[in-house]
Amino acid sequence: MTFxxxxxxxxxxxxxxxxxxxxxxxxxxxxxxSLSHWTSVIFAVLNxxxxxxxxxxxxxxxSYATALSWADLTYVLPASxxxxxxxxxxxxxxxxxHVTATRWLGIALISSxxxxxxxxxxxxxxxxGSSSGGQASKPFGTRTLP
Amino acid sequence: MKxxxxxxxxxxxxxxxxxxxxxxxxxxxxIGDVGKYSRRAGLLAVVxxxxxxxxxxxxxxxxxxxxxSLLFALSWADVSLVGPASASLTFVANAIAGKIFLxxxxxxxxxxxxxxxxxxxxxxxx
Numbered sequence: 001m002t003f004x005x006x007x008x009x010x011x012x013x014x015x016x017x018x019x020x021x022x023x024x025x026x027x028x029x030x031x032x033x034s035l036s037h038w039t040s041v042i043f044a045v046l047n048x049x050x051x052x053x054x055x056x057x058x059x060x061x062x063s064y065a066t067a068l069s070w071a072d073l074t075y076v077l078p079a080s081x082x083x084x085x086x087x088x089x090x091x092x093x094x095x096x097x098h099v100t101a102t103r104w105l106g107i108a109l110i111s112s113x114x115x116x117x118x119x120x121x122x123x124x125x126x127x128x129g130s131s132s133g134g135q136a137s138k139p140f141g142t143r144t145l146p
Numbered sequence: 147m148k149x150x151x152x153x154x155x156x157x158x159x160x161x162x163x164x165x166x167x168x169x170x171x172x173x174x175x176x177i178g179d180v181g182k183y184s185r186r187a188g189l190l191a192v193v194x195x196x197x198x199x200x201x202x203x204x205x206x207x208x209x210x211x212x213x214x215s216l217l218f219a220l221s222w223a224d225v226s227l228v229g230p231a232s233a234s235l236t237f238v239a240n241a242i243a244g245k246i247f248l249x250x251x252x253x254x255x256x257x258x259x260x261x262x263x264x265x266x267x268x269x270x271x272x
Contacts, residue, residue: 004181020229027220035151041217065196066181068174073167074244074252077237078259084233084267106269113262116255124251
């Protein structure tokens with residue numbers, strides 16, 4: 001893993017957390033949409049918060065696709081899940097919600113899960129085509145194919 | 147009644163987004179490291195190649211479906227329920243899907259990570 005790649009993972013985290021917060025903020029303004037008026041969900045994207053949220057989620061999508069081009073799905077997802085921790089911190093410091101002990105425990109659990117998976121290899125299968133191999137070190141106990 | 151709608155929307159989000167994740171991952175693996183590729187052939191070539199990949203396009207459709215179900219769910223319930231609930235279920239669904247459809251080496255470390263993150267996200271909802 002190079003510094004650039006960690007930056008991409010950080011980008012996923014930041015864009016997802018801020019995008020989701022804005023989306024939620026905007027949908028609170030739009031209000032409840034009933035299934036019989038489902039078309040109003042299309043106009044929900046005209047709300048400024050929702051629109052900005054979508055823009056940020058576009059940034060998320062680009063960094064996400066980039067990460068998936070060099071790492072496993074089961075690596076990228078946990079590795080970028082620090083966004084939920086960020087979301088809780090945004091809730092505490094910007095939306096002034098009370099963060100309970102259970103939530104702090106959840107934050108600790110997510111953080112250790114992230115630390116856990118980023119210790120391992122990013123890519124686990126085939127991919128011998130790209131030059132110099134990258135960091136696809138074989139995990140312990142993997143059978144080498146003839 | 148609204149509860150049933152919310153959980154229905156969450157189920158759609160989980161199924162659609164994990165399908166989208168698998169398809170997108172498949173597409174990006176076919177294309178290869180976009181950083182290296184764009185240094186060699188330019189950014190436009192990368193974008194052109196990505197948007198013409200059929201797995202990518204299917205993935206985009208399922209992700210759009212997940213996105214609209216998310217908007218519905220957010221209009222019915224709090225983000226502190228919808229976000230964690232759909233995310234933690236998606237983590238577990240993806241660990242299974244990654245193993246079955248993408249043949250990724252989901253070792254103990256990754257199972258543990260997926261379960262820890264899913265558990266942590268569930269606790270955030272509490």
